Amino acid sequence: MEKIIIGSDTSGFILKELIVKALIEDGYDVKDVGCYSVKEGYYLDAAEPVCKGVQSGEYSKGILVCGTGQGMNIAANKFTGIRSAICYDLFTAKMSRADSDANVLCTGGWCVDPDKGVEIARVWLSSDYYEPNNAYGINRMKDFEKAMKE
Numbered sequence: 132m133e134k135i136i137i138g139s140d141t142s143g144f145i146l147k148e149l150i151v152k153a154l155i156e157d158g159y160d161v162k163d164v165g166c167y168s169v170k171e172g173y174y175l176d177a178a179e180p181v182c183k184g185v186q187s188g189e190y191s192k193g194i195l196v197c198g199t200g201q202g203m204n205i206a207a208n209k210f211t212g213i214r215s216a217i218c219y220d221l222f223t224a225k226m227s228r229a230d231s232d233a234n235v236l237c238t239g240g241w242c243v244d245p246d247k248g249v250e251i252a253r254v255w256l257s258s259d260y261y262e263p264n265n266a267y268g269i270n271r272m273k274d275f276e277k278a279m280k281e
Contacts, residue, residue, distance in 0.1 A: 135190060137193065143196030174197045182235065195235060204217045220247075221254045224255040224258065
């Protein structure tokens with residue numbers, strides 16, 4: 132069973148709850164790191180545990196939901212080894228995995244309707260990286276990331 136870690140802020144809470152429910156129904160092992168209501172939750176409080184969970188290898192992929200996905204995506208891409216992508220439609224969900232091997236999905240509760248948001252998560256999780264089509268690009272990203280830390 133694939134282990135997924137997911138988090139949101141207050142703006143993404145409702146969509147996150149729907150995604151969690153759908154993924155559990157689909158048979159995923161889902162860890163929800165919050166927020167746990169529409170009243171309290173900051174995007175960085177979710178981004179950190181999700182990204183650290185993916186970094187450690189405990190979870191194969193992570194999902195972050197805020198109002199637009201922008202703040203989550205910016206925060207997520209600060210973590211070494213995280214390749215986060217913002218997706219608002221099924222094509223970008225599929226291609227972020229297929230072409231860029233994204234390991235964190237960001238989306239926005241203000242930007243997609245709930246049914247579409249759930250479907251985006253499902254398509255993203257079920258899409259595979261088209262290795263070795265873009266292995267050169269992924270390796271260059273890893274080299275770039277390493278060089279930026281020196």
